[in-house]
Amino acid sequence: MAQGTARQGKTVRSRAGRGRSGASDLVPSRRQYLDLKAQHPHAILLYRMGDFYEAFDDDARVVARDARITLTSRSFGRNGRVPMAGIPYHALNHYLARLLAHGHTIAIAEQVSEPGRGLVERAITRVLSPGTVGEAALLPEGENRYLASICPFGDRIGLAWADVSTGEFAVTELSGPRARDQLAEELARLNPAECLVPDDGRADDVEVAHRTRMEHWRFEPERARAELTRHLGVRSLVPFGCEDLPAATAAAGAILAYLERTNPALLPLLTGLRTESIDGWVGLDAATRRNLELTRSLRTGGTRGSLLGMLDETRTAMGARTLRRLVGQPLRDLSELQRRQAVVAGLVARPTLRAAITSSLGGVGDLERLVGRVTQGLGTARDFVTLGGALRAISPILASLRVSGDPALAAFADEIDPCTDVLTLVEAAVEDDPEDGARIRAGFSPELDAAREGAMSTRRWLAGLERRERERTGIKSLKVGYNKVFGYYIEVTRPNLARVPGDYVRKQTVATGERYVTAALKEAEARILAADEEIAALERAALARLTRDVTAATGRLLTAANRLALLDALLSLAVVADRGGWTRPVLEDSATLEIIGGRHPVVEASLEGEAFIANDCRLGGEAPRVLVVTGPNMGGKSTYLRQVALIVLLAQIGSFVPAERARIGLVDRIFTRVGAQDDLAGGSSTFMVEMLETATILRQATERSLVILDEVGRGTGTQDGLAIAQAVLEDLHDRVRARTLFATHYLELTALAERLADVANVHLAALETDERVIFLYAVRPGPADRAYGIQVARLAGLPPWVADRAASVLRGLTEMRSAPPPAPAERELSAPRVAEDGAPYQLTLDGFTPAPSEAERLARALDSLDLTALTPREALDWLFEQQARLRGGNPRH
Ligand SMILES: Nc1ncnc2c1ncn2[C@@H]1O[C@H](COP(=O)(O)OP(=O)(O)OP(=O)(O)O)[C@@H](O)[C@H]1O
Structure with missing residues (x-):
């Protein structure tokens, strides 16, 4: 709370001890209230009344609803009674956090005193919006809170994001046909608390929560560029890598303009600007993040049960945030991944070193946000004492890394600036007095x-x-x-x-x-x-001097904090790897995937004592690219599919993996279509969502992608579902050529392996005894023989008479079919796809468009014909056939 701190040249005074009953003299007239409200018309105005903050009228209704507070009413000046919601002073942060989470902007009005004038009129002392909250008390600890900005500009889209509590400030520029999809992926990763968009409608079709419209001219690239260069104190943006990125520049400039207007105290925290290339990351769309339960468990809705939940052994909140970032942003850059791997490997091999670093990291604490507080001028003597402690803890960490004898660890240490000069400054200025607590040290002033x-x-x-x-x-x-x-x-x-x-x-x-x-x-x-009073004033002056001196080093402090946070995250990966007996995967630039003895990291951790059955997976290279996975319900298909995706993802964040060994050709994107998820609120049925996600995969996947499809086609009728599943599988095999795992209950699909060169069957093994089924969870070659649905239903407690009846219905059905299950519909691999109306189609980057003309097709076919390998007779036949196709099927016409 800003009580007692200098802000905007004024001092905020509380009337401590005054309860609500004593606040009647503080009640504003409607006029005074409306004057303040007009300064920030879109914000909820919270009005300080003694020991309460009160909101009136419409604001009160919103506060009551979203902060979950009982609505009462109050006499309001001479204008009768109005609805009122009161927030107790001591619980302000708690309720502010709730309001911010709903995307509200809040203006806080308090009485202020000015030197020599005593208490004067009430003024707005703080404006908080979801993306401009820098105060640690209002932020979730292990999560970043981003203020994002989107600027479509011609065929490009600029995206900038800033976390004003840690100083992270970055931009990227997206272009090409995938720009919109990439924007959606980035927004899914960042999950911004607030998003700035131009008010001219350019970004209206972008789906993002908590959008704040800003005047479009603030997104004008030249103006934004001037804003950025002035703020960063440079002449050109070349050193930041975005000189030639007008859309990115525009988005970043808009962030500065917004902070200038809402909370200028935060600006000094943004000391640098990072230009990111989206091509450096593994693409993960929102569905895949959700399906793989990367940061949130589908069952609990929280981190527990997610990949992040099982990986997080970090010691500091900044380490936890960094680990979350790593999990959400796997890399494609082989050399950076190998650097990370080397650090993890060094730490895995040295448990004593790990223990020493972990304990020192406890002393470093959340250095990122501490520097944030100090830079905003919110630092108290206690904060500086904590800062001193944090900086003191850095050198022992660096010393331990250097003496480890591991070159990767020593190199990592060399990249961290211990900021000893800042430590000297802070130690000379503050002390932790045994009686008085944190205070300015004697001799400083x-x-x-x-x-x-x-x-x-x-x-x-x-x-x-x-x-x-x-x-x-x-x-x-x-x-x-x-x-x-x-x-x-x-x-x-x-x-x-x-x-x-x-x-x-x-x-x-x-x-x-x-x-x-x-x-x-x-x-x-x-x-x-x-x-x-004099002491308080002199202490404030001393703190202001110290703040100024320390703030001069904000950039260096934040860089050191970022590296230490990364060390904490990598240490966490090492702890988990060592505990779980994980191994270092071999990473390579290929389209191969080989996992021997792989396990699902989260399911394995949850089994508590029971053994998880490890399984292999070979895809691409010498092995088939597509595996059709069959097996009984509950047999472990989904677990197997997800485990492969998670192992690849872990490898591409630089982690060890739960496998005996693994060789992973880096993937450019991971796609999953798993389980039933409907979006009734968005107007889409389960089947519609399934098809939307499948369409996205077919449109976007490449030869370097990993595709995980679980029971595609399940959401519709059996025949339609089977047909769709087969067509999707064929397209992935023939055209997309991505490494694919395809789990299905349609046993008919297993016949595809006989016709398609790069498709193989595997199944999850199970044993049947006395109408019961025992799951072995072992992946074996070849297709499953049956679905065991009725046995699983018995296990689930379906009444025995219903299960018996189902078994007899099944027998009847099986007898009716004298022939084995119908083979999948035959088709010629070379035949062009034909839509229902007979028009041929092909897939381009823009979706499905008409195929090339017959003349083009003929030219290509002729081009690819190896005349030396044909007999004259075959060549003549070929010519007749082509002529027939040109004439519509009559060769000798
Ligand atoms: N390899 C394994 N080792 C041990 N237990 C496993 C293994 N794989 C799966 N299980 C257990 O079996 C349960 C069911 O697995 P899963 O959901 O993957 O089956 P499924 O074949 O996809 O089922 P369904 O077809 O009904 O969706 C898991 O929750 C897990 O407890």
């Missing part, structure tokens, strides 16, 4: 030392007063006390009242006696009050 000495001598005088007055009056029970109403007093009990000297002035009668003051006591009290 001579004026402060003198004021403290003055106050101390008066306090010493007061401390001796009781003894002196007892001696003077002979009243042994005389006491010197203090209360808030009268200040210092001398109390004499009833039996001794006759001995009270003449210079005592009676102030108050209490049950046991009388309370007095003397002229000397009043004077001492005045001296103490004045000295306390």
